[in-house]
Amino acid sequence: MNNMNQKQLRNYIDVVSFALDDVTLFLDTHPDNQDALQMYAGLKEKRTQAMNDYVRFFGPLNRYQVNSGNKWAWNMGPWPWQGEV
Amino acid sequence: MWVYEKRLQFPVNIKETNAKLAQAIISQYGGPDGESGAAMRYLSQRYSVKNSRVAGILTDIGTEELGHGEMVCAIIYQLTRNLSMEEIEKSGFDKYYVDHTLGIWPQAAGGVPFNACEFQVKGDPITDLYEDMAAEQKARTTYENLLRLAKDSPDVCEVLKFLRTREIVHFQRFGESLRMVQDDLDSKNFYAFNPDFDRSAPCVDPKPGCNKD
Numbered sequence: 001m002n003n004m005n006q007k008q009l010r011n012y013i014d015v016v017s018f019a020l021d022d023v024t025l026f027l028d029t030h031p032d033n034q035d036a037l038q039m040y041a042g043l044k045e046k047r048t049q050a051m052n053d054y055v056r057f058f059g060p061l062n063r064y065q066v067n068s069g070n071k072w073a074w075n076m077g078p079w080p081w082q083g084e085v
Numbered sequence: 086m087w088v089y090e091k092r093l094q095f096p097v098n099i100k101e102t103n104a105k106l107a108q109a110i111i112s113q114y115g116g117p118d119g120e121s122g123a124a125m126r127y128l129s130q131r132y133s134v135k136n137s138r139v140a141g142i143l144t145d146i147g148t149e150e151l152g153h154g155e156m157v158c159a160i161i162y163q164l165t166r167n168l169s170m171e172e173i174e175k176s177g178f179d180k181y182y183v184d185h186t187l188g189i190w191p192q193a194a195g196g197v198p199f200n201a202c203e204f205q206v207k208g209d210p211i212t213d214l215y216e217d218m219a220a221e222q223k224a225r226t227t228y229e230n231l232l233r234l235a236k237d238s239p240d241v242c243e244v245l246k247f248l249r250t251r252e253i254v255h256f257q258r259f260g261e262s263l264r265m266v267q268d269d270l271d272s273k274n275f276y277a278f279n280p281d282f283d284r285s286a287p288c289v290d291p292k293p294g295c296n297k298d
Contacts, residue, residue, distance in 0.1 A: 017086075062088070063145065074141065075137065075138045075140070075141020075142060075144070075145065076137050076138065076141070077137035077140070078137075079131075079137070079140055079141075079144075080086070081132055
């Protein structure tokens with residue numbers, strides 16, 4: 001995660017999170033699949049690490065991650081639906 | 086992007102069975118002033134809102150409303166989960182039961198299906214925020230009407246009272262949002278300007294010093 005800029009780190013979080021979303025669905029119907037369980041564990045660790053880095057350097061991605069100084073910065077743009085300008 | 090949390094915002098633990106009450110409370114899931122309409126209203130309105138803080142408030146309140154829909158459904162589920170055939174026939178639940186058994190379908194207390202016409206997205210943040218404030222008041226009144234019907238069901242009342250209070254808090258926050266949007270307006274064009282559509286306030290009475298188009 002070192003040396004990633006904000007866009008790269010967000011993209012990394014998107015990729016890892018989607019993989020987690022997909023393996024979650026698979027595990028929902030295959031709860032004993034050891035390969036999938038292992039994949040979930042590995043992805044979860046990657047996501048946790050990336051999320052921690054993102055919150056630390058670039059700000060919160062959800063309302064429970066906000067580290068405010070003396071001004072609330074959660075509901076500030078840009079918002080994800082605005083795309084890149 | 087949303088992530089589901091396996092918890093309710095406020096606990097729902099109801100032991101009694103009461104199909105009649107469930108049929109009234111279902112209005113706050115799929116009725117004209119219900120939580121589904123509230124969530125869809127705010128989460129749909131937010132896209133065109135240029136004021137970032139207000140877009141965030143609509144996101145946060147819309148998200149909370151999704152959770153409130155879940156709480157209302159939890160009440161309905163718990164009130165009906167142990168229904169006997171005899172109770173279904175006696176309580177007037179039979180008409181709902183024919184189409185949905187004990188499943189939970191978004192409809193009003195009178196049986197009218199959920200309908201997107203119950204809310205508006207006008208694309209003018211002033212108009213939309215006035216609607217949102219009215220919506221919170223209508224939902225508060227609905228919860229008060231339900232509380233009168235639920236007076237003998239303390240477990241249900243606890244949840245309804247919590248949800249009613251949230252309507253009041255949301256009303257307050259939307260009032261503040263409206264103020265934030267209005268503070269950004271041109272004082273000369275307070276009533277003739279859609280801040281999410283017009284590029285800048287049109288000069289109604291152009292004179293030197295007016296820097297708007």
